Each structure stands twice: as C-alpha cells, then as structure tokens.
Amino acid sequence: MTGSKARIALTALVAVATAYPGMGRGGAGTSHGDMMAHLASREGAADNQNLGDLLKIPDGSLSDVGKDVKGILTGSGSPTTSDAASGNLTELGSSDCNADKCCVWQHVAADLMPTFRDDNGCTDPARAAIRLGFHDAAGWSLNTGDLGGADGSIVLAPEEIGRPLNKGLEEIVSQMKTWFAKYKDHGAGMADLIQFAANTATVACPGGPRIKTFVGRKDSSVAAPDGLLPDPKDPADKLIELFGNKTITAPGLAALVGAHTASRQRFFDTSKVNAPQDTTPNIWDVDFYGQTLAGAPAEVVTFPSDTVLSKDPRSAPAFQAFANNAPLWGGAYAKQYLRLSLLGVFNINDLTDCSKALPAGTGVKR
DSSP, rough: OOOHHHHHHHHHEEEHHHGGGGGGGGOSHHHHHHHHHHHHHHHOOSOOOOOOOTOOOOOOOOOHHHHHHHHHHHHHOSSSSOOOOOOOOOOTTTTHHTTTHHHHHHHHHHHHHHHEETTTTEEEHHHHHHHHHHHHHHHHOSSSTTTTSSSSSHHSHHHHSSSSGGGGGGGHHHHHHHHHHGGGGGGGOOOHHHHHHHHHHHHHHHOOOBBBBEEEOOOSSSSSOOOOOTTTTTTTHHHHHOOOEEEOHHHHHHHHGGGGGGGGEEESSSSTEEEEESSOSSOSSSSHHHHHHHHOOOTTTOHHHHHHHHHHHHTTTHHHHHHHHHHHHHHHHHHHHHHTTTTTTSOOOGGOGGGGGGGOOOOOOO
16 A cells, blocks of 8 residues: 555544544444454455354354454454443352352452552553463464464463563463462463453553453463564564464554553663653553654664554554544454454354453543
8 A cells, every 4th residue: 555545544534533423432332443444444454354163153153252252353343341240259169159150250350450550550560461462362373273372372382482582471471370270270271361361451551441351262282383473673564464364454453562552671672671662651551652653762662563563554544543542542452452362262152251350440640
C-alpha cells in the first residue's frame, strides 16, 4: 500500500470514528472491530479469520463459548467484559469450589495481584507475565498445524526458555511452576495459567482492559517450532508476514505491540538496563504510540521493530489512530490478544468462560 493510500485509510478511519460516538466513552464494543476491520481492508487483509476447531463446527453445533469466540474473532462480539465475581472466595478444594470450574481461577487471581500491582501501578513480574503470554501463544503459525501455540510449552518444554528471544523470562517461568504446583490439583492447567496470568497482569496495569478469558486449553511438553517469534531488529516486511501467518493483520500487530507501554527492556540495549519503552511504564496508556511516532525521550528505548512498524504504510495508520484514541486501542488490543491467546487451540468450543475471575480494572489517574 502506498503512502497516499495510507493517508486515505487514516482519513477513512477518522470518518468511521465520527460515526461511532460511543468510542469516546471508553467501551470496547463492535465499533472497535469495525474500525480495525476498516483499517485492515485498506491494506488488503482480512481481520476476521476464524480459528482452531471453530473452522469446522457448524454454527448450530457451537457452544455458548464457541459462539462468543467466533463472534469476537469475526468482528461481531466484544472482546472485553465487566463481568466479575462478587462476595468472598469459596474455600479452595471445597465441594462448592470444585463444582465451579472458575473458582480456582478466582484464587489464582487473588494470589497473583499482590505480585503484579503495587502503589505505582503494574510491576516487573506483571510485565514478564504479559511477555510470557505472548511468547507461549506466538509459537504457532498456519503452517505448524496443531504444534505450538498457547499450550504451556514455554514452561513445560525446557528447550524453549533457552532460546535467545526468550531471554529474561526465566524468573517468571520459575514463578509459573510454583503457582502451577499449587493449583494444578484443583484443575488449573499450565497453558491456561500462562494466559490467565497475562490477562491478570494487564488488568493490574491501571487502564488495562479486562479481556475475556477462557480456560480448558490442552497442555503440551513438546517445544513449539523455533523461528516464530518476532525479533526487535526485524524489518516491517518480515514482521507483517510473520504475524499474517498467525492470522493477525498489520493493524492488529500494531495493536499488539502497544503492550510495550508497560515494558522495560533489559537485553536489547545493555547500556540502559530497565529502561522503559514509554515514559509511563507502570500504566496502560497510549503514550507508547505518540512517543514512538514523534521520537521518544532519551530515557526511553524504542525497538527498531516498533519504529519500522510506525512508519510502514500498512501499520502506520493504526499507530497514528491509537496515539489519539485510547479507547480504540484498548478494544483493538483486547481483540488481538484474545486471538493470539487462542492460536494453536483446537478445543475452543469446549472452553469455559472464566472472565469473572479476573480482578476489577483500575482507571488511569493523571
């Protein structure tokens, strides 16, 4: 797509935004999906591909979860939720708790949150949990079949954590093993634990969306194929092709890299260990987009991969749109991360919606 077409796409996006005044209220309804689909269509890509077993199951045979997920993936459903459990925790291991598949996840959330949030916002373990969720799920492509994806192998297959692009995840992998040992006898699987922790960590960041969270994935101790993770030095063409093979469009990729708003890098530039990737790393906001586009302050480290995506005509319009519209990005990120978290999952129709177990979100205070 040429630069002129990119400008046309951005102009059209603004027009769509005007047509959906509810966007300004911070919700994450279908208007986000419409706007992202519009961006994707301008670059000739589809933002509504179905996944896993849902590709083969007739609509009449879909479970409630199957219908919900299919709706989200294809653009007619909301990827976020306000549904939350109320009252005191039911005792773990009790008959009442055992009767509710989501009960154990409420206990997991209560255990994770003191680690993931402090008085300043989200913490280093929260950042690591978000990254771990990405790296486990992203080990899949359309060419790998049922191998890889959100299957827990980044923890269960020792080979994976030794790969260079997973450097820095050793501590959170060790912590995941501790949490898994505590909750596995109560029905928590490793694949689900990784994705639940990533979504909990996102909520732990003030301003982070409550992404619908499903459990029941199948664990695997077989290492995901190598070479499926993005490198901070990758050019735009490689990144967009890599994620296209994961059913994620260039605008969708632009939405996902916004998670760098809560990131601190340690190994890309060793002269600036723990440098943030925007000036507000403890909260979930759109400063990352504006600062990447304009040139970040000296204390911020910007990956070359983010810079090239911010300039490429296939992803730049999304960067520009997100920089000025936090609700748009929140909904777009939620949809794309939900998609990512279901890559390589071939029993989506049998999953359970445990979104109610997520902690309550916290607004950004300036």
